[in-house]
Amino acid sequence: MGLSQRLRVAVVISGRGSNLTALHTAADAQGYEIVGVVSNQAHAAGLLYARSQALPQTVVDHQSYATRTLFDEALARALDRYEPDIIALAGFLRVLGTAFVHRYAGRLINIHPSLLPAFPGLNTHARALQAGATEHGATVHFVTDALDGGPIIEQARLRVYPNETPEQLAARVLVLEHALYPQVLGRLARGQIAIPL
Numbered sequence: 001m002g003l004s005q006r007l008r009v010a011v012v013i014s015g016r017g018s019n020l021t022a023l024h025t026a027a028d029a030q031g032y033e034i035v036g037v038v039s040n041q042a043h044a045a046g047l048l049y050a051r052s053q054a055l056p057q058t059v060v061d062h063q064s065y066a067t068r069t070l071f072d073e074a075l076a077r078a079l080d081r082y083e084p085d086i087i088a089l090a091g092f093l094r095v096l097g098t099a100f101v102h103r104y105a106g107r108l109i110n111i112h113p114s115l116l117p118a119f120p121g122l123n124t125h126a127r128a129l130q131a132g133a134t135e136h137g138a139t140v141h142f143v144t145d146a147l148d149g150g151p152i153i154e155q156a157r158l159r160v161y162p163n164e165t166p167e168q169l170a171a172r173v174l175v176l177e178h179a180l181y182p183q184v185l186g187r188l189a190r191g192q193i194a195i196p197l
């Protein structure tokens with residue numbers, strides 16, 4: 001397959017960007033291409049990585065838009081310029097509206113640090129420990145209207161250690177995320193994942 005036929009992936013971030021780094025590092029091996037990075041935070045560390053790798057990038061600052069709909073529309077315009085096949089949310093900390101989610105139905109995916117449907121939302125590691133979970137992990141799923149509730153594509157799991165702190169657990173789950181997300185993009189690139197929507 002020629003370079004121009006690789007799956008075109010746009011990555012949306014808010015912060016550190018370690019999943020962006022993992023996705024970009026594995027792109028050639030997995031047969032996809034990171035065609036652009038969009039952040040809602042101008043100072044996201046992930047943008048420094050994108051710059052260092054000469055990845056095209058755009059900041060769409062949610063604070064510049066009066067409503068979520070206006071922000072979502074600006075985000076969509078920024079993404080569409082990269083002509084992505086897939087939009088991969090990677091540590092993106094805004095909730096997207098229905099119109100945005102529908103517009104990209106079947107092309108919008110997210111990585112979430114828990115074994116969904118357990119622990120949607122924030123602070124997943126502390127909540128998993130608090131609940132006495134013996135297993136924990138990460139999930140890549142299609143994004144729908146339901147917060148962290150879209151069809152699950154793939155999960156990676158680990159056993160929770162006794163007396164583990166949320167920080168220790170988060171660090172171990174992050175290692176799983178960095179392997180899981182590129183694998184899923186690779187499967188999408190090879191046409192091995194049915195679009196459920």
Ligand code: GRF
Pocket residue numbers: 013014015016017018019020046090091092111112113174177
């Ligand atoms: C990851 O744990 C991801 O699952 C969650 O936010 C974190 C983002 O980390 N949604 P990074 O910005 O990719 O380093």
